[in-house]
Amino acid sequence: MTIYFAGSISGGRGDQAIYQQIIDFLKQHGTVLTEHFGQSSLTSVGENLADRAIHDRDLAWLRKADVLVAEVTTPSLGVGYEIGRAVEWGKPVICLYRQLPERRLSGMIAGCAGITIHRYDDVGDLPAILRLSLTPDP
């Protein structure tokens, strides 16, 4: 199974340790095409690549992935954009969301029939959630 993992870069480097843990969990289920999202060298201004190159590379990865797993606690234009494209392609989309005070998950994500949302409190909850989501039915 190939997995495209998405998380906020520009707004969410504070979440980066969580992203790295999620990527480690995901690697137990398949190949993660976007491992660099968990790297601490990825700064809040993003990658040192031309925007068009980033876009086209990531879209090609997303297109070939079997599933999109997105951590959506920190709002991100890029993650939302990737979710929109993946939904349009009929690709399975799994969103992981930590409820924070004074925050609400976007109605456009929460209300989309093509998206499965898993709310979690602690990253330790995720292995079980991902196992149920990513293991094919027998």
Place this chain on the structure above:
Amino acid sequence: MTIYFAGSISGGRGDQAIYQQIIDFLKQHGTVLTEHFGQSSLTSVGENLADRAIHDRDLAWLRKADVLVAEVTTPSLGVGYEIGRAVEWGKPVICLYRQLPERRLSGMIAGCAGITIHRYDDVGDLPAILRLSLTPDP
């Protein structure tokens, strides 16, 4: 011309006065389907509607709009999602972005060939930008 305007709700009520000004400018060019984005009664927890109803109503509006105009300074999952869907439909997408320190526009938005990006410093710059973008060539 029908125009779908999108801006961050949950993260960006501080931008709401700017959104209202943009909507007022847009109304000089056509019908704005999402006028409520500029309303001060729209709080940071969003609308009092079921998520599925919000999603389906907004997607129906987006589908029938001639153009999507998105203010993308404040990161938003919902706005990114709408941009992704609109790009996939081949709909014109115009993004308005104020450069802020320590911030960079998502590479997925900046690098997408289907999106026109206008950077601005002051909301007073926008009438001229929108006139050039929204007036059909003679």
